[in-house]
Structure formats: structure tokens, C-alpha cells
Amino acid sequence: MLKKNGWKILSLLLLIYTVVAGFLVAVPDLPIIHQSIRNLYFHVCMWFGMMILFIISFVYSIKYLRGFKLRNDIYASNFAAVGTLFGMLGYITGAIWANYTWLTDQNQSLGSVLKEPKLIGAAIALLIYGAYFVLRGSFTDMDKKARVSAVYNIFAFAMLFPSIWIIPRLVGSLHPGAPGSDSGNPALNAQKDLDAGMRMIFYPAVIGWTLLGVWIATLRIRIQLLNDKTLLND
Amino acid sequence: MMKRVFALLGKDILLEFRQKHTFYGILLYIASTIFVLYLSLDKTDAAVWNGLFWVIQLFICVNAVAKSFLQESRGRMLYFYSIASPVEFILAKLLYNLLLMVLMSLISLALFATFLDNPVSNMLLFTGIVVLGGMGISIVFTLMSAIAAKAQQNAALIAILGFPVILPQLMLLMRLSKTAFAEVFKEGALLQMTGLIAGLDVLVIGLALILFPYLWKE
Numbered sequence: 001m002l003k004k005n006g007w008k009i010l011s012l013l014l015l016i017y018t019v020v021a022g023f024l025v026a027v028p029d030l031p032i033i034h035q036s037i038r039n040l041y042f043h044v045c046m047w048f049g050m051m052i053l054f055i056i057s058f059v060y061s062i063k064y065l066r067g068f069k070l071r072n073d074i075y076a077s078n079f080a081a082v083g084t085l086f087g088m089l090g091y092i093t094g095a096i097w098a099n100y101t102w103l104t105d106q107n108q109s110l111g112s113v114l115k116e117p118k119l120i121g122a123a124i125a126l127l128i129y130g131a132y133f134v135l136r137g138s139f140t141d142m143d144k145k146a147r148v149s150a151v152y153n154i155f156a157f158a159m160l161f162p163s164i165w166i167i168p169r170l171v172g173s174l175h176p177g178a179p180g181s182d183s184g185n186p187a188l189n190a191q192k193d194l195d196a197g198m199r200m201i202f203y204p205a206v207i208g209w210t211l212l213g214v215w216i217a218t219l220r221i222r223i224q225l226l227n228d229k230t231l232l233n234d
Numbered sequence: 235m236m237k238r239v240f241a242l243l244g245k246d247i248l249l250e251f252r253q254k255h256t257f258y259g260i261l262l263y264i265a266s267t268i269f270v271l272y273l274s275l276d277k278t279d280a281a282v283w284n285g286l287f288w289v290i291q292l293f294i295c296v297n298a299v300a301k302s303f304l305q306e307s308r309g310r311m312l313y314f315y316s317i318a319s320p321v322e323f324i325l326a327k328l329l330y331n332l333l334l335m336v337l338m339s340l341i342s343l344a345l346f347a348t349f350l351d352n353p354v355s356n357m358l359l360f361t362g363i364v365v366l367g368g369m370g371i372s373i374v375f376t377l378m379s380a381i382a383a384k385a386q387q388n389a390a391l392i393a394i395l396g397f398p399v400i401l402p403q404l405m406l407l408m409r410l411s412k413t414a415f416a417e418v419f420k421e422g423a424l425l426q427m428t429g430l431i432a433g434l435d436v437l438v439i440g441l442a443l444i445l446f447p448y449l450w451k452e
Contacts (some may be wrong), residue, residue: 065448080385110451120405127398134394138385148384151445162434163402201258 003231008215014208021201028198039097040200045209046090050125051164053083053217054212058157061150070232073146074224082217086209091122100176119165128156142231215220238318242342243328245373246302248335254304256286260298267293280353287346288408289423291338291371292365299331299375300392302381320450321443328376328442339364348357352414360414366428367407370435374400378440380409406431 002009022041030037060076062067109190135152225232250257306314314323326404327347343364345356354360378396385391410427413419 119244120401121281124398124401131395132396134393135381138391143409146383147451148381152381152395155381155441158437159308159374159399159402159434162430166430167402167405198318 003075007062007211011208011211011215014204015212018205018208022205025197025201034103036097036100038049038200039093040198042209043090043093043097044202045205046086046093047122048206049210049213050083050086050090052084053079053213054125054129054157054160056214057155057216059085060156061153064146064150065154066144066145068144070146070228071225073150074228075223077133079154079217080129081133081196081220082213084126084133085216086213087126087129088123090204091119091126092121094119117168121160121168124163125160128160132156235322236320237407239325239329240315242323242328242339243317246326246330247333256301260294260338262339263297264290264294264338265345266393268345268349269433275350278353280412281308282409283346283350283353284411284415286350287343288367288404288411290342290346291367292397292404294342295335295368295371295375296393296396298334298338299372299379300382300389302327302331302376303326303379304389306383315450320447323450324376324380324442324446328373329420329440331364331372331376332369336365336368339368349436355416356414356445360411362410363407364412366431370403370431370438371400373435373438373442374403377438380442380446403431406434 018041022038027037029035057076057079060072060079064072064076129193130151132149133222136145136149271286271290275282308408340361342359346352347357375392378392378399382389382391382395406427410424412432413424
């Protein structure tokens with residue numbers, strides 16, 4: 001039991017640790033962000049989780065095209081679905097955070113602040129996977145659906161890459177790590193920029209949330225595999 | 235192999251000459267869209283002009299490229315299947331759409347410059363950017379059209395599939411265009427962006443060559 005489900009228990013323990021320690025352990029008090037810095041344990045982890053789930057989905061799409069096994073298509077679509085959920089949660093946590101830090105009291109609208117390279121990248125990711133599900137919905141033939149959506153998934157992922165990993169490195173941003181600021185990596189240079197105490201919670205949090213995402217995805221996959229049992233003859 | 239690619243390309247161009255209505259249809263689409271803009275806008279500043287120009291390019295491309303796979307009937311696809319390889323077929327389509335889109339981009343640029351007040355200070359540079367942009371957009375939408383042709387409601391699907399994917403390229407193009415509006419960039423940024431757009435084009439062509447064979451099989 002422990003051997004098979006150990007990672008689920010680990011995920012649960014890590015998340016309990018994240019929530020308890022994340023809200024109780026002292027954090028450096030910085031101007032503007034103050035205590036809202038604790039959102040790091042939730043907001044940033046969502047993006048890590050999303051990216052990892054999308055990468056898994058991408059790999060299963062390639063696997064599908066190599067052998068045309070319907071099982072791999074079910075894996076790819078469900079990992080993409082949970083990745084999209086994580087992306088939405090990341091967007092929401094980010095919007096709440098921005099509401100308290102980026103918005104000053106000079107009557108700025110949220111819209112004026114949100115035009116930001118990293119947010120655009122995230123929005124592109126959500127639109128792409130939205131289109132992926134619309135595409136899936138427009139087929140009646142299962143094999144055709146699996147093949148065409150695998151092609152789109154691979155292509156879209158390759159196009160998502162520059163918008164998340166390259167373009168934010170070229171332009172200014174409100175996020176930490178924009179070019180010109182003193183921190184290096186545009187995502188988050190945890191080695192250099194993050195307080196040692198926060199790092200002790202941040203890394204376990206990333207692992208915990210990602211494992212939770214994989215767990216949700218495997219549950220969905222198991223349900224669908226049972227539903228499509230008669231169709232899968234491998 | 236190249237011989238067969240050019241034969242397929244020649245067939246597409248010949249078809250275009252025989253069935254002129256589609257070609258003129260797109261021309262009319264461009265002219266009427268820009269005329270609507272001309273009537274609805276009194277004065278345009280550079281930022282609005284730039285934004286409108288690229289959005290119109292996007293819609294022209296959806297209309298011009300969409301039919302490239304839709305016009306091929308099932309029987310004709312089977313015939314191509316027996317005489318050419320998928321790589322040759324997609325190369326011919328990419329080349330044809332690239333030529334068509336660059337031509338349409340240049341025509342729309344000319345119309346834009348005449349109808350709406352022209353904020354472009356370096357026309358030669360901007361023409362170069364338009365050609366680069368037209369190429370990039372047409373390549374992406376050719377593959378999207380190939381994907382959408384497999385689904386049922388394909389015309390609307392092309393826009394849904396293509397817009398998020400084209401966004402990074404479009405953002406780069408809009409920024410790059412600002413050089414032609416006499417905006418000064420820091421040194422090296424220009425080359426970096428041009429390189430990035432060209433690199434994306436190469437990536438898309440590579441992916442199209444790898445992925446199209448999987449779409450081709452019925």
C-alpha cells in the first residue's frame with residue numbers, strides 16, 4: 001500500500017506542511033508586498049504544476065502518434081485538462097495578489113496593470129488548451145479525434161514555449177526578474193532572490209501541488225479508462 | 235522531390251488563374267474592410283494604425299489560407315495520396331500560401347497607406363517587416379487549415395485554433411513595426427526580434443513537415 005500510494009500520502013503531507021508553515025512561519029517584511037508574500041507558496045506553485053502537467057500531456061501526445069494507442073490519448077487529454085485547471089487557479093491567485101500589490105491607490109484599473117508579458121503568456125496557454133478541447137469536441141470519430149488533437153497539442157506546445165520562456169526575458173515586467181532588474185531569472189531565481197526560510201517551504205510546496213495535480217489527473221484517467229474499457233483493446 | 239513540389243505548386247497557381255473568383259473575393263474582402271476602416275476612423279495615430287494593420291492581416295490570412303485545404307475534395311486528396319508524399323504536398327501548400335499571403339499583405343499595405351493617414355516614416359523597412367510577417371502568419375495558418383479540414387465545422391475552427399498560436403509572433407511583429415514609426419530601440423533588440431521571428435518560422439515549418447504526415451493518413 002505504502003509502495004503504491006506513498007506519493008499520494010507524500011503529497012498530502014507536503015500540502016499540510018505548506019499550508020501550516022506557509023501561514024505561520026515568519027517571512028521577511030518587504031515594502032508593498034508585506035505579508036502577501038505568502039502567496040508565493042500557492043500562486044507560483046500553480047504555474048510550476050501547470051507547466052509540468054502540460055509537458056506530461058505533450059509527451060503522451062508524442063507517444064500516441066508513435067503507436068496510435070487510444071490509452072495514450074486519454075492520458076494526454078486529462079493531463080491537459082488538469083493543467084488548464086491549474087493555470088486558471090494560478091491566474092486567479094495572481095489577480096488577487098496583483099490587486100493588493102501592483103494596484104496603487106491612484107485609481108488604476110486592473111486591466112491597465114494586467115497587460116504584462118507573463119500574463120499574456122499565461123493567457124495564451126489557457127487559450128491554446130481551450131482551443132484543444134474545442135477541437136476534441138468537434139470530432140465524432142475517436143481515432144481521428146485522438147490523432148488530430150495530438151498533432152495540435154504538439155504544435156501548440158511548441159508555440160507556447162517561446163511565449164512563456166523567451167519573450168518575457170526580452171521585455172520589461174512587473175514580475176520579479178525582468179531584464180534590467182538585479183535578479184537573474186525571469187520566472188523566479190529561488191537560489192538567489194528567495195529568503196532561505198521561504199525556500200524551505202517553497203520547494204516542498206511545488207512538489208506537493210504538482211503531485212496533487214498528477215493525482216487528480218490519474219483519477220480522471222482511471223474513470224475514463226473504465227468507461228472506454230470496451231474500446232481499448234491493448 | 236522538388237520537381238513534384240513545384241508541379242503541385244504550379245497546379246495550385248493554375249487553379250487560381252482558372253477560378254479567379256476566389257482570388258478576387260479576397261481582394262474585395264481586403265478593399266471593403268479597409269474602406270470600412272476609412273469611413274469609421276477620422277484620425278489614426280501610429281499605435282492604432284499599427285494594431286489595426288496587423289489584426290487585418292490576421293483576418294485576411296484566415297480567409298485566404300482557409301480554403302487551401304477545404305477546396306480539396308476527398309477524391310482529389312486520395313489522388314494526391316497516390317502520386318505524392320505528404321512532405322511534398324505540405325511543402326507545396328506552404329509555398330503557395332506564402333506567395334499568396336505576401337502578395338495580399340503588400341496589397342493591403344498599399345491600401346492602408348492610401349486610405350488611412352500613413353504614420354510610417356521608413357516605408358522600405360516597414361515593407362520588409364510586412365513581408366516577414368505575412369510569411370510567418372501564412373505558414374502557421376496553413377498547418378491550422380490542415381488540422382481544421384479534418385474536423386467538421388472547419389471555417390470557424392481555424393480562427394479558434396490559430397489565434398492563440400499566432401499571438402507571440404504577432405506581438406513581436408507589432409513591436410518590430412514600431413521601428414518603422416521612427417521609434418528608437420536599444421541596440422541589438424531589432425536583430426534579436428527579427429531573429430526570433432525567423433526562428434519561429436523555421437520551427438513551424440519543421441513541425442509542419444513532421445506532423446503533417448499524421449494528418450494526411452485517413
